[in-house]
Every structure is written in C-alpha cells, then in structure tokens.
Amino acid sequence: MGAFLTKLLVAGGVMGVLDAIWLSVVANKFYKANIGPLLLEKPNMVAAVVFYVIYVVGVVVFAIAPATDWKHAALLGALFGFVAYATYDLTNLATLKGFPLKVVIVDMIWGTVLTAVVASVAYWLVNRAW
DSSP states (O other), X not given: OOHHHXXXXXXXXXXXHHHHHIIIIISHHHHHHHHGGGSOSSOOHHHXXXXXXXXXXXXXXXXXXXXXXXXXXXXXXXXXXXXXXXXXXHHHHHHSTXXXXXXXXXXXXXXXXXXXXXXHHHHHHHHSOO
C-alpha cells in the first residue's frame, strides 16, 4: 500500500471516530438547539462522505505529509482546520440570516482541535516503529 493511501486511511479512521463521537454525543443537542431549523432530519450521506474524503486528503497533503514530527503535524493540522472551518462558519455568518455567532465560535474551535488531533495521531501511527 502506498504511503499516501496509508496516511489517508489512518487519518480518515481517526477523524471518523472522533467526529462521530463529537456529532453523536457532544454536539448533537448543541446544533439542534442553535440551528435546528436549518438541519435536515437525516444528513445527506453522499455529501458527508464526499466532504470527509476531500477534507482528509487536505489533512494529509497540508499537515501530515509535510510534517517533520507529530508536533509539527499537530500545528499544521490546527492551522488547516482553523482555516477550513473558518471558511465554512464565517461564510454562514456572512450569508445566512440568524446564523449564531456561538455556533461559529464552537465549530471553529472544534475544527481546529479535531484537525490537530487527527494530523498528529495519524502522523504518529504511520511513522512509529512497528
């Protein structure tokens, strides 16, 4: 298996587990309470899968691949997550009537932390001595 594909699969697995926990346990009530009318009853899973594939490719290309150690991967991941989630959340704040600032702040923090953890853990798992 190629190095890129290995990084992609490991990062995708780590992100899938962490984001599933976040969305199902922690954030579900928060998002429903704050943007409930905007939410679908059931997520569009095709769009969700396409997002995750594109996002994890970005994490690998911009954070894991250029990193020199797990701390560097965490820093690059945090930056990538911050920029990506800021793009989404600040665009929503700028264009959607009543989009709450509280959601913007929480979501940007989550994206920054999530991506830092995904990048650093995936870097460590892929590069550790077996």
